[in-house]
Amino acid sequence: MDFQVQAMDGALRAGRCDLPRGGFQTPVFMPVGTRATVKALGPEDLEAIGAGIILSNAYHLYLRPGADIIERLGGVQRFMGWDRLVLTDSGGYQIFSLKELRKIRDDGVEFKSIVDGSAHFMTPEDNMRLQRALGSDIVMAFDVCPGADAPREEVVRALELTTAWLRRCAAVELQPHQRLFGIVQGGLDKSLRRRSAEELIALDLPGYAIGGLSVGESQEQMLEIAEYTAALLPPHKPRYLMGVGMPLDIVRAAAVGIDMFDCVLPTRMARNGTVFTPTGRLTIRAGACKDDPRPIQEDCPCPACRRFSRAYIRHLFNAGEIMGPRLATLHNLTFYATMMHHMREAALQGRFAQWQHDFETSYQSGG
Amino acid sequence: MDFQVQAMDGALRAGRCDLPRGGFQTPVFMPVGTRATVKALGPEDLEAIGAGIILSNAYHLYLRPGADIIERLGGVQRFMGWDRLVLTDSGGYQIFSLKELRKIRDDGVEFKSIVDGSAHFMTPEDNMRLQRALGSDIVMAFDVCPGADAPREEVVRALELTTAWLRRCAAVELQPHQRLFGIVQGGLDKSLRRRSAEELIALDLPGYAIGGLSVGESQEQMLEIAEYTAALLPPHKPRYLMGVGMPLDIVRAAAVGIDMFDCVLPTRMARNGTVFTPTGRLTIRAGACKDDPRPIQEDCPCPACRRFSRAYIRHLFNAGEIMGPRLATLHNLTFYATMMHHMREAALQGRFAQWQHDFETSYQSGG
Numbered sequence: 001m002d003f004q005v006q007a008m009d010g011a012l013r014a015g016r017c018d019l020p021r022g023g024f025q026t027p028v029f030m031p032v033g034t035r036a037t038v039k040a041l042g043p044e045d046l047e048a049i050g051a052g053i054i055l056s057n058a059y060h061l062y063l064r065p066g067a068d069i070i071e072r073l074g075g076v077q078r079f080m081g082w083d084r085l086v087l088t089d090s091g092g093y094q095i096f097s098l099k100e101l102r103k104i105r106d107d108g109v110e111f112k113s114i115v116d117g118s119a120h121f122m123t124p125e126d127n128m129r130l131q132r133a134l135g136s137d138i139v140m141a142f143d144v145c146p147g148a149d150a151p152r153e154e155v156v157r158a159l160e161l162t163t164a165w166l167r168r169c170a171a172v173e174l175q176p177h178q179r180l181f182g183i184v185q186g187g188l189d190k191s192l193r194r195r196s197a198e199e200l201i202a203l204d205l206p207g208y209a210i211g212g213l214s215v216g217e218s219q220e221q222m223l224e225i226a227e228y229t230a231a232l233l234p235p236h237k238p239r240y241l242m243g244v245g246m247p248l249d250i251v252r253a254a255a256v257g258i259d260m261f262d263c264v265l266p267t268r269m270a271r272n273g274t275v276f277t278p279t280g281r282l283t284i285r286a287g288a289c290k291d292d293p294r295p296i297q298e299d300c301p302c303p304a305c306r307r308f309s310r311a312y313i314r315h316l317f318n319a320g321e322i323m324g325p326r327l328a329t330l331h332n333l334t335f336y337a338t339m340m341h342h343m344r345e346a347a348l349q350g351r352f353a354q355w356q357h358d359f360e361t362s363y364q365s366g367g
Numbered sequence: 368m369d370f371q372v373q374a375m376d377g378a379l380r381a382g383r384c385d386l387p388r389g390g391f392q393t394p395v396f397m398p399v400g401t402r403a404t405v406k407a408l409g410p411e412d413l414e415a416i417g418a419g420i421i422l423s424n425a426y427h428l429y430l431r432p433g434a435d436i437i438e439r440l441g442g443v444q445r446f447m448g449w450d451r452l453v454l455t456d457s458g459g460y461q462i463f464s465l466k467e468l469r470k471i472r473d474d475g476v477e478f479k480s481i482v483d484g485s486a487h488f489m490t491p492e493d494n495m496r497l498q499r500a501l502g503s504d505i506v507m508a509f510d511v512c513p514g515a516d517a518p519r520e521e522v523v524r525a526l527e528l529t530t531a532w533l534r535r536c537a538a539v540e541l542q543p544h545q546r547l548f549g550i551v552q553g554g555l556d557k558s559l560r561r562r563s564a565e566e567l568i569a570l571d572l573p574g575y576a577i578g579g580l581s582v583g584e585s586q587e588q589m590l591e592i593a594e595y596t597a598a599l600l601p602p603h604k605p606r607y608l609m610g611v612g613m614p615l616d617i618v619r620a621a622a623v624g625i626d627m628f629d630c631v632l633p634t635r636m637a638r639n640g641t642v643f644t645p646t647g648r649l650t651i652r653a654g655a656c657k658d659d660p661r662p663i664q665e666d667c668p669c670p671a672c673r674r675f676s677r678a679y680i681r682h683l684f685n686a687g688e689i690m691g692p693r694l695a696t697l698h699n700l701t702f703y704a705t706m707m708h709h710m711r712e713a714a715l716q717g718r719f720a721q722w723q724h725d726f727e728t729s730y731q732s733g734g
Contacts (some may be wrong), residue, residue, distance in 0.1 A: 035682075035686045036679075036682070037683060037686075037688045037690050039688060039689055039690075040689040040690065040693075041690070042674075042693075042694075043674065044670070044674075064682070064685060064686060065678070065681075065685070069657065069658045069678060069682075072658050072660075073658065073660055073676060073679070074660075079676070079678070079679055079682075080675075080679060081675050081679070290432070291436045291440065293439075293440055293441075303409070303411070307410065307411075307448035308447075308448050309440060309446070311432070311436060311440055311446070312403075312440070312447060312448070314432075315402075315403065315431070315432045315436075315446075316404060318432070319402045319404075319431060321402060321404045321406060322407040322689055322692065322693065323404050323406075323407065323408070323409060325689065326409075326689065326693075327409075
């Protein structure tokens with residue numbers, strides 16, 4: 001894994017990450033394709049948006065259609081017709097979110113399938129073999145993620161298991177093109193974050209993620225821990241803040257040194273009819289859009305804004321037509337990609353602080 | 368309206384239809400976009416498939432979003448971002464299908480909105496003004512369509528009202544680019560079909576449709592009436608068989624002299640996971656597709672077949688993902704467009720009978 005920081009502007013890093021099968025520029029937002037499809041879009045749509053890497057979820061693909069099928073069909077990229085990079089999340093977070101349906105043991109986790117109720121047991125080794133079969137480019141460790149309101153003893157146990165399991169993950173041989181990222185835990189406690197980071201860094205992995213944030217804490221707390229933890233991580237390796245977030249979360253987290261992001265919100269909100277613009281969010285179903293001939297965003301290069309009015313897209317949503325969610329998703333991911341690109345360009349030109357000020361002022365103006 | 372028959376092979380006609388804003392070759396299948404969207408596809412998808420004309424429904428657009436909104440936004444084409452041709456059905460068939468919710472009077476029809484239950488009354492003149500506001504290229508008459516099991520007196524009344532209403536429709540001035548088609552009724556009774564055709568032909572309209580078929584009768588009955596009626600219609604004008612149909616219906620109806628077709632089945636069946644191939648239908652959810660690396664159809668140029676396996680598309684359907692219906696729709700409309708193209712090419716080369724034999728043999732072979 002080759003990661004180059006091309007410029008720093010404050011703590012913001014404009015970088016480039018190259019892997020055996022492709023690369024991407026940072027800061028980067030990775031569209032989420034949990035079940036080997038970014039909902040409502042195809043690979044050619046993602047290429048047009050300029051995505052170099054997308055995210056999928058090993059746990060979801062394990063449940064359906066099953067890793068054996070994907071392996072037989074040549075891995076997750078070939079399965080979904082995508083020839084750029086894929087990062088697979090281990091699914092640790094999703095399994096631990098099952099609450100009543102799972103039990104964490106020292107050697108792995110027991111859980112019930114959300115698809116058919118069947119009982120499963122998964123060890124860190126099992127999860128690595130699963131991601132090896134899927135053949136993704138970046139493999140996330142099988143970690144333990146406590147909730148924002150977890151008592152300290154639970155946060156400590158999650159941290160300790162995460163470190164122990166990461167050692168076990170790292171001992172499993174992956175495919176030659178695959179790279180394993182560790183995930184720093186420790187909740188909102190800086191001393192625990194430091195301990196987790198130090199234990200993980202000792203394993204000298206290709207990249208590090210910050211987990212256990214965006215689970216219910218305030219944006220202020222999230223940014224404080226992200227900044228603190230980012231500063232502990234090796235400067236020559238990419239830093240990935242998992243599950244974050246809304247546009248201002250991402251801009252502010254990139255500003256404290258985060259390189260990689262993912263979040264379901266831009267795609268999920270699109271399907272519910274909420275789109276992003278430089279002056280804030282727009283509810284496309286709102287009566288104000290009824291006969292509005294303007295595109296969602298005047299200067300946006302996305303297929304929705306090049307060809308359709310707000311009035312038409314509102315009609316699609318009101319009539320329950322599939323093209324409504326599709327057009328809104330195309331727009332929101334284009335908005336995110338453009339935002340990442342602008343951030344990077346500003347950093348390369350040493351004017352990020354001004355860009356951030358202008359972006360935040362406009363975004364919070366409400367049009 | 369300029370309609371040229373370029374070649375005849377038996378009764379099959381290879382033709383070309385030119386209107387002020389565009390043209391299309393015949394025989395043609397018009398994808399159905401009832402609510403100003405061909406479900407799951409955008410205009411650029413339809414362009415790639417080679418569609419020159421699509422169908423929309425004046426009645427549905429009247430209910431939602433309303434003709435005033437579409438008119439203010441520049442007409443139905445501009446509203447939906449489509450710069451080729453649109454045929455609008457009057458919605459007569461849809462209104463008469465409401466059964467308990469409508470009442471046919473001599474001067475028009477009373478009905479309740481399926482959107483909000485509100486009461487409406489629509490005359491033939493109202494319907495023409497509606498389609499004038501929508502600005503479509505081909506305007507269908509406001510007709511009365513009896514069911515396949517309707518008693519003779521009901522079929523006669525529908526015929527008489529259809530003629531009377533067509534005279535009233537023809538008296539309403541449309542936009543200069545718009546062309547009105549009449550709709551022959553008369554059920555399964557040849558003498559009534561002859562009477563209806565003669566009354567309508569007297570009005571010398573740019574084109575004629577055959578209505579009241581594909582409403583529950585057998586394919587044999589449908590083809591017999593289509594053939595009989597087609598032979599009554601002016602040879603230098605396009606003939607449109609409304610609501611037909613499945614691939615073998617279309618091939619056989621084109622063979623007896625029909626030029627234009629529309630049907631919701633290829634798009635509706637796609638959304639339910641049924642796709643068409645040269646060897647018949649395929650249920651993509653079937654277990655046999657579980658790990659099948661082949662595309663839906665080996666030699667198909669559609670975006671689904673160029674990039675995805677049956678196994679992947681099955682996964683999308685099983686996971687309830689939007690891309691499943693979208694890919695299946697892209698395929699089915701490509702299958703139909705290819706079938707129409709092949710029929711036309713065969714007719715131009717005087718080998719339609721052989722082509723039809725080969726197509727039907729393969730289609731009925733079941734792979």
